[in-house]
Amino acid sequence: MADVKIENLQKYYGSVQALKGIDLQIGDGEFVVFVGPSGCGKSTLLRSIAGLEDISSGEISIGGRVVNDLRPRDRDIAMVFQNYALYPFLSVYDNIAFGLRARKVAEAEIRKRVDGAASMLGITALLDRLPRQLSGGQRQRVAIGRAIVRQAQLFLFDEPLSNLDAKLRDEMRGEIKRLHKEISTTMIYVTHDQVEAMTLADRIVLLRDGRIEQQGAPLDLFERPRTGFVAGFLGSPSINLLRARLVSRGLEQVVVLETGVQLELPAGRRISSTAAGSAVLLGLRPQHLALAGPALLPPGVERVPSKAEIVQPTGTRTYVTARIGDTEVTAELGAHDLPEVNEPLEFAVDMNRCVLIDPSTDQVL
Secondary structure, eight states: OOOEEEEEEEEEETTEEEEEEEEEEEOTTOEEEEEOSTTSSHHHHHHHHHTSSOOSEEEEEETTEEOTTSOGGGSOEEEEOTTOOOOTTSOHHHHHHHHHHHTTOOHHHHHHHHHHHHHHHTOGGGTTSOGGGSOHHHHHHHHHHHHHTTTOSEEEEESTTTTSOHHHHHHHHHHHHHHHHHHOOEEEEEESOHHHHHHHOSEEEEEETTEEEEEEOHHHHHHSOSBHHHHHHSSSSOOEEEEEEEEEETTEEEEEETTSOEEEOOGGGOOOGGGTTSEEEEEEOGGGEEEOOSSOOOTTEEEEEEEEEEEEEOSSEEEEEEEETTEEEEEEEETTOOOOTTSEEEEEEEGGGOEEEOTTTOBBO
């Protein structure tokens, strides 16, 4: 196992700067996920750590050793790729053993390591098969097994589940999380899928345009985003953003929507007086909208009139597309909350969980 330290990492492709001064420390045994939209630099950062990309400047240390000038094979890492990268004419056993044989490991030790990895991943019965005889999920397990037997100090995963269907992705996410718990090796995982990032990571590093936008525990980023970009990227369905104005009334603060609806901010959510009177974006996650009944609402929950346009029951949840003024919003309701389409309704909006964003700076207030 090993920690990873990155200092002022820069990467240029000609005149295009892909990484813009990355500073990052990853603890020994930590599971860190790099996430962000296409072109944000997450794969470039991973490949730089692996030695598959030459960095333009900065320093990368693995286990206290600077690896800038080391070849990938000398960095004591194991990498799992998106496309599995299996040898088609070698059996599963020989695919897993290939790297060990290249390093001239004794055959008895190879057998021990391959059998152990196969047992851990549930592929013992597949060791004599060829890759073409395997499903996508089985091939990915073989690729992970090949990494496990290396017993490297650092595991790197480059979007390993993107070629799998939804059910297999769910299954393999669980396998990878269980694997980390069992072997406790430092792991860095790249994905564009924010659900993967939220479910797998000890810590998420969210990148944007070659820079770290925010990093922290998954729920910290979800509940306390620093920017509108972070708030909008994490969460499925995406956060709803409503144009509004923040108004002070004595000791109270009120968010006034374009429709004229006034939503009082709870005491714990009030903003500094310098922001009062300014335009804001009110961020409401679909999970924080509910149908408002006739009963008195709890403190911090406000009523907002709306009208359902699309109702999508899934069996476990109901997704309602509605409109507040000119803005389309999504609400995630209970399985049996089925409002009538085109009939007026009222949402109960949890203002304790809202996010207020300065539209001029994209900073969360």
